Amino acid sequence: MTVIRETLLPPAPPPRRTGGPAGWLRKNLFSSPGNTLTTLVILAGLALLLPPVIRFLVTDAVWSGNSGEACRPEVAGHPVGACWAFIGAKINYLVYGSYPAAERWRPNLFFGLVALGTAWMLWLDAPRRGLGAVLVFVAGPVLAYWLLSGSSVLGLAPVATSLWGGMLVTVVVSLVGIVASLPLGIFLALGRRSDLPVLRYACIGFIEFWRGVPLITVLFMANVMLPLFLPGDLTVDRLVRPLVGIALFASAYMAEVVRGGLQAIPEGQGQAALALGLTKGQAMRLVILPQALKVVVPGIVNTLIGLFKDTTLVSIVGIADFIRVLEAARADPRWSAPTIPATAYAFAALFYLAVCFAMARYAAFIERRLAAGERGRS
Amino acid sequence: MTSPATTTPAVEFLGVNKWFGTAHVLRDVSLAVAQSEKIVICGPSGSGKSTLIRCVNGLEPYQGGTVRVDGHDLTPARIPAVRRSVGMVFQSFNLFSHLTVLENCTLAPIHGRGIDRRAAEARARDEFARLAIADLADRYPGQLSGGQQQRVAIARALCLDPAVMLFDEPTSALDPEMVQEVLDTMTDLAARGMTMLCVTHEMGFARRVADRVVFMDEGQIVEVAPPEAFFERPEHPRTRDFLARIL
Amino acid sequence: MRAGPPESGSGPRTGSTRALLLQALVALALAALAYAAFANASEKLARQGITAGFGFLSRAAGFDISQRLIPYAAATSTYLDAFCVGLLNTLLVSGLAIGLATLIGFAVGIARLSPNWLARTLAATYVETLRNLPLLLQLLVWYVAVRVALPEAQHPAAWGGAYLSQRGLFLPRPDFFGVAWLVPLAFAAGIIAALARARRAARHVETGAETGPVAWPALAWVLGPPALAWIGLALAGHPVGIAWPSPGPYGPEGGLGVLPEFAALLLGLSTYTAAFIAEIVRAGLASVARGQGEAAAALGLGRAKALRLVTIPQAMRVIVPPLTSQYLNITKNSSLAVLIGYPDLVHVFMGTVLNQTNQAVEVVAITMAVYLTLSLGLAAMMNAYNRRAAPVSR
Secondary structure, three states: OOOOOOOOOOOOOOOOOOOHHHHHHHHHHOOOHHHHHHHHHHHHHHHHHHHHHHHHHHHOOEOOOOOHHHHOHHHHOOOOOOEHHHHHHHHHHHHHEOOOHHHOHHHHHHHHHHHHHHHHHHOOOOOOHHHHHHHHHHHHHHHHHHHHHOEOOOOEOOOOHHHEOEHHHHHHHHHHHHHHHHHHHHHHHHHHOOOOHHHHHHHHHHHHHHHHOOHHHHHHHHHHHHHHHOOOOOOOOOOHHHHHHHHHHHHHHHHHHHHHHHHHOOHHHHHHHHHOOOOHHHHHHHHHHHHHHHHOHHHHHHHHHHHHHHHHHHHHHOOOEHHHHHHHHHOOHHHOOOOHHHHHHHHHHHHHHHHHHHHHHHHHHHHHHHHHHHHHHO | OOOOOOOOOOEEEEEEEEEEOOEEEEEEEEEEEOOOOEEEEEOOOOOOHHHHHHHHOOOOOOOEEEEEEOOEEOOOOOHHHHHHHEEEEOOOOOOOOOOOHHHHHHHHHHHHHOOOHHHHHHHHHHHHHHHOOHHHOOOOHHHOOHHHHHHHHHHHHHOOOOOEEEEEOOOOOOOHHHHHHHHHHHHHHHHOOOEEEEEOOOHHHHHHHOOEEEEEEOOEEEEEEOHHHHHHOOOOHHHHHHHHHHO | OOOOOOOOOOOOOOOOHHHHHHHHHHHHHHHHHHHHHHHHHHHHHHHHOOOOOOHHHHOEOOOOOOOOOOOOOOOOOEHHHHHHHHHHHHHHHHHHHHHHHHHHHHHHHHHOOOOOHHHHHHHHHHHHHHHOOOHHHHHHHHHHHHHHHOOOOOOOEEEOOEEEEOOEEEEOEEEOOHHHHHHHHHHHHHHHHHHHHHHHHHHHHHHOOOOOOOHHHHHHHHHHHHHHHHHHHHHOOOOOEEEOOEEEOOEEEOOEEEOHHHHHHHHHHHHHHHHHHHHHHHHHHHHOOHHHHHHHHHOOOOHHHHHHHHHHHHHHHHHHHHHHHHHHHHHHHHHHHHHHOOOOHHHHHHHHHHHHHOOHHHHHHHHHHHHHHHHHHHHHHHHHHHHHHOOOOO
16 A cells, blocks of 8 residues: 555645744743843843933923023023924025025925936836936936026026035035946946956056045045146136045945946856857947846945945035034024034934935845845746 | 768867866867757766857857858857857856846847847747747746746747757756756757757757767767767767766 | 967957057056146146155154154154154054954844844844944044043043043053063063964864863963063063153143043944944854754754854854955044044144145145055955965865
8 A cells, every 4th residue: 555645635724823922022032041131131221221312302302492592401491402493493504505595496496306316216117217317317417507506598596506505515415426426337347347458457446546545535635636637727616626536436436336236147148148149348238237237226325325424524625515514503602502512413313314224225125126036037 | 861071061160179277178179060960969067068069159269270150260250240140048048137038039139130129029929939938028037937948048049040059058957847848949940950059968859859969078079970879889988988877 | 188278379369459459548548647637736836836745754743743652742753753643543543443343343243143132123223323324423423422421621530540531531651661661572472472372273273183272371471471571670670660640730641641532533433333344244144054053053052152163153254355344444434533633644644734734746645555555455465364264165
């Protein structure tokens, strides 16, 4: 008798999970004496730390007032936490710097366009992404420049870059960095893989140079040496100098990200393209690069996060970015109160955390999606 | 059996030598493949089979001897033309994963040959119908089984109307139940009169389809014979040894 | 038949005339660009009356530096001395931050894989928060926080001979006058001996030979020689003095001063980079096949032992390369010192010296050369490690 079963069993539902919340607690918090001790220590720490933070940010915070007086404990009559009234009073300065109030619709429009373009580029299933890329990388910068600094063609009054400031400058610097560094980075990454030794070593040298030095030195260099290198009496706008430095610096990092993507594409893809009679250039342009650029989206977003954080360094060379206007705002004698510095930094932290965390989540989401696609393929 | 003497051979190797670094991977290989002839190349791994057929379309440079395709020496200038007239199927399919099946099959005709999109798509759909993969046209490679992917890869090569097809272990990366569909496709192709060079370990396929079986070892051709002679009366001890191990 | 590869062959080859032409064009374009920049710069410098060259390095600096590891005085020291002081300050804060960041980073990274949900979540929060805030902002916060937390300079807190105030932490410092420099020399020799022993022990572990305990003898090697030297010197009549700090009228002075700027920079750099290191450690541990941990558990090893003996050694191959680039980032990021006034290389040299001398090209070139040398040196070391640590396989 070798047949054990005449008919196959139908699948049965799994048994109900044992434990519920109590089981979860036991498994995750109290699985062993050491584990229990860890849990208790952390809980004690949180109990000590969290209430003051919440008191500072919410309960003891001052939400309205016309000057620093409102945020002094002796005036308020209770211990004072964050002085949100200060942020409220300074918000226009923090967002636009000294950009003329009557023209603030222009930065606003710019922010809107940036949001639109970013969404178009980052939403991988969006329609017409090729067209979007052309608009974002070619038409966008020109339009943004006209919009912000003025143009006689569009009938916009000129606004000197020295008046720009705050989040506006932070966004402008980051965007110039990403828009310039992506094409340049792709070019450098391709050059680094070239068969031509001169081109290859030139690209390697360029990439490794910028990756080997701190951004601050790059910004100092752009500040003092860029004007020296240019012919005659050609001067460079004070805002443009760090932009050049940041673009070169970021392109080296972008090149390494793109190179990683190119390396991730199996060799067989290029060989198959060659075997079909495509030229090397066509194989790169039609087969390898489109796949590589998809793989590197998380890397690009992570570079963008780094770039966004690094833009704070332009404040050291005297550009009125968000951090610098924040420091200037908190030095206002009308708003001198004990918790003003902490309030200013808390606000800055929330701003950067919100932007960077959102981007990091997006990068992780794309990464998971790409990984899932990879599994689906085999 | 065809008689190669009367017409130009489709592919000809004349004393081909190749080194990887100091490893001598092709040693004085000579072989003439007649028009419409089906050659199966077998041998232990590392014997140079894949390297040999990759020399035909210039994917591997070689350092000595001559390769002729349709009577012309393979020079750097001729490589693009040769690649358009020689189709190749890889062990790992190598479908372009960012393109649909249809786009995979029209990419080279449109961008390499300059055929317009409409004509290229019509041509591709003809081929799909013949290979019974018409319903896959709009899928992405990641959504296909291994056997389907390899049949699409064959269709992709055929869309360039090649005179010669190279198969580099086309069934080695497949699950066992998918091997047959690919071999059937290849058998149909053979029946259409295609010149084929197949590196494969499918000895059943070799018996049914091959005109000649080539046995390679240590970078050289050890024995060439029609299938029945090759399998029934192998002459070289290495061939006998190899057959004893795989059959 | 066996033969060596011929020099050239008849097969298809790369390297055509077109390729050569293109390369010549690239080289020419780069050279032209460099020449134009050079010509413009030298013309403008000549107009400003600045003599190019490195002669300025031997001129008197004339400014003071708040923290120095080597003798330095505003009146007598040169710009070269100032450069050395700045460089040493950069190396000091980077070196300490590397150690501290590694400790915190490994702790947080391991905590991210803890069986305890609270520890996991807390570690993840740490990483996500610190990674997503600009380092510059974190340094500002640390600087303000450190200063706010400390007592005013006129009323320092004192323990034993040490004083703590907004001017910094002032500690008693052994005064190595006379022949007492033998003590630090013995200290250095002890460290080298301990390292050599650790290396030998590590090799023994690889070969499976029996070794004794490593940690205690190492400590003895590090502390023994200087202690012996100290005692020996005291017996021979050359006692080692101690320089005590004093609570001066404007704040503590003398002794070994730790600046609040230094503390803020060290803490900021370490905690920020630790977030990145934690991610590297987590990814490295996760890259070791789960089967390895399961096999260790099946052999009866506890979680800590399995981590220490099985998982971490294997994960190190994955961890070390990105870890080195984080170390490099610490060194480069230490240049943010300029923001809070810690006298590092960039602050001293690219800031003060550049402003005083206007030798922009030379100063920028020297500073960048220093960082490039550090980067390339570290990269070379990492390549050497990678070659050695490559997995042994057929």
